[in-house]
Amino acid sequence: MTTASSADAVPGKPSVAVLGTGIMGSGMARSLLRARLPVRAWNRTRAKAEPLATAGATVTDTAAEAVRGADVILTVLNDGPAVAETLTAAADGLRPGQVWLQSSTVGLDATTELAHRAAGLGLVYLDAPVSGTRQPAEQGTLTVFVSGPSGARPTVRPVLEAIGGRTVWAGEDPGAATRLKLVTNAWVINLVNGVAECLNLAEGLGTDPRLFLDAVKGGPLDTPYLQQKAAAVLDGDLTPSFALSTALKDSRLILDAAGASGVTLDLIAASAERFTRAQAAGHGDQDMIATYYAGRTG
Structure with a gap:
């Protein structure tokens, strides 16, 4: 029907x-x-x-x-x-x-x-x-x-x-596009966890995260992605654009491909661990910037 x-x-x-x-x-x-x-x-x-x-x-x-x-x-x-x-x-x-x-x-x-x-x-x-x-x-x-x-x-x-x-x-060659996608996703995954860790560190040191965002704004260290994902955390809006559980799945696919090709990816391995902790804490269905919660101790 x-x-x-x-x-x-x-x-x-x-x-x-x-x-x-x-x-x-x-x-x-x-x-x-x-x-x-x-x-x-x-x-x-x-x-x-x-x-x-x-x-x-x-x-x-x-x-x-x-x-x-x-x-x-x-x-x-x-x-x-x-x-x-x-x-x-x-x-x-x-x-x-x-x-x-x-x-x-x-x-x-x-x-x-x-x-x-x-x-x-x-x-x-x-x-x-x-x-x-x-x-x-x-x-x-x-x-x-x-x-x-x-x-x-x-x-x-x-x-x-x-x-x-x-x-x-x-x-x-079928597979060529997937290889390119895995490389691209590795960049995104490292980037989102970099954003999360900076917010975690600012919070831990008692520094206003918005002061950090303003300090890099418009300069060579700034990116729209940093501003957007940080704002999502600070505003408490974790509506998924790309779910954390999917980012964890992709991290594992990247690590599998890297291992098969003889490449060691320390940052992606650490990102997968963060995603795993955040998912275990109940954030799997939220946007992947919820990896922020994997770095909180309280």
Whole structure:
């Protein structure tokens, strides 16, 4: 049973099945709809997909129904097992030649496994993780890292232009985009924990954190990210743009990839420990700047 009919074909525009409508998937689906691309949306918990119906999406009961007849399949899920399970659930609706834009951050091993499964099903697999959080997803200004067959570019170009402000083609090899995403995430994870530790230290020394923010403001040590994340803590608004639990998952994927390549990442290892402590204290569903709480002693 569906709740809308916008999945009907539109001349010149690829139809898209969006599988996974959490923070990122729902924002990306809305960006696709603003670009007037036909969208079918599915989520394991249907209630999370229902709001998209009022924006013009067709909300489906099953993953198979969502992908049936779609030109492009966009997966935006939490991890490799979730993507694999969803692919199995969608199997009855798949057909050879569909382009699979796999935008979940799943790590290198899972990317290889998913590419093999796609080949077995006759799907054209594009490794396509994104850089950005809730607001860029909703605004269609994500950076999309893509690797895979160049012949698929004309089909996915309207999709990439709708969800992203920039596309970085990393190569033909599935996995190249994921490798780039892991490096990018390592930077973000170190940065957010740097912000948290500075706030912790200011608090511990009895220094007003806002004085620190003002001291670096506008200079070479300042970043918009520092100001935004510090403000979130100081204002007590930890609404997730990127959940701490997801940052912990990504930290572990980065450490796995680093270990397999003979690289030691001391800062990422320490960040994973902070995320683990913050999650154990009940902050997993909050924004990842809640790592701040891992540095508080009281």
